Each structure stands twice: as structure tokens, then as C-alpha cells.
Amino acid sequence: MRESLEKAELQKLRICAAEVTGVRAEIESLNAEITSAQRALSEQTVEGISGAELQWGTVTDELRKEKLTRLQAKLNDLELARRKQQQKYGEARRQREILSNLRDREYSAYQLEMSKREQQQIDELFLIRGSVGRPSRSLDEENEP
Numbered sequence: 001m002r003e004s005l006e007k008a009e010l011q012k013l014r015i016c017a018a019e020v021t022g023v024r025a026e027i028e029s030l031n032a033e034i035t036s037a038q039r040a041l042s043e044q045t046v047e048g049i050s051g052a053e054l055q056w057g058t059v060t061d062e063l064r065k066e067k068l069t070r071l072q073a074k075l076n077d078l079e080l081a082r083r084k085q086q087q088k089y090g091e092a093r094r095q096r097e098i099l100s101n102l103r104d105r106e107y108s109a110y111q112l113e114m115s116k117r118e119q120q121q122i123d124e125l126f127l128i129r130g131s132v133g134r135p136s137r138s139l140d141e142e143n144e145p
Helices: 002-047 051-131 139-143
Strands: none
Touching: 002 051
């Protein structure tokens, strides 16, 4: 049961990590797009462009920057969720390890007890076999010199 809980928490953690990776890739791609668009606008400005084209370049640049801001906020939220999930997974793992160790100790104690009982039975059987066939001595005979 604890192992399945640990596996479920690990799967959730992997999903969080994949989401973080995806948003980071989007941010990198958008940063590259912003850089490329700014370079292209700068080159066009040197060559000469109309005011409408310059205004359109500025507007689209602002839209990209707004999207970048939203993605960075989303990344912060996902990082926080990933850290929380990491803690949940760590707790589930610790609980499983504690129960596993406890089960192992209880099993070892059980094996030791069974071993003691088996040895006791062997000892009793040895004593019984040793006393069979011997005449029993009374207490008076044992006390005489």
C-alpha cells in the first residue's frame, strides 16, 4: 500500500517536472523569438520602414514581452508546485521506509523466536530420549553418598 502511494507521488512529481521543463522551453523559444524580431526590426529601421511597420513591430514586441511575463509567472507557480510535490514524495518515501524497516525488524524477531522454540523442542526431545531406558532414581538414592 505504502509503495503504491510512493509510486503515485513520484508520478505526480514527474508530471510537475515535465511541466516545468515545458514552460522553460517555451520561455527559451520566446526569448529567441524576441531577440530575432528585435534584430529584424532594427535592421529594417536602418534600411527604412514606414511608421505603421515600426508601430506594428513595437506592438508585437510588447505582446511577446507580456507573454514572457505570463510564462515566467507560470514557471514560478509550477516550480512552487514541484517543490511541494517533492516534499510529498519525500514524506511518502520516508513512511514506506519506516514501515519496511519495522516489518523487517518484526520478521527478524519472529524468526529469532521461532528459532528459540525449535531449539527448546530439540532440547526437550533430547532430555526425553536420554531419560527413557534409564531407571529413575528416587530422591533418597540421590542424597546417599
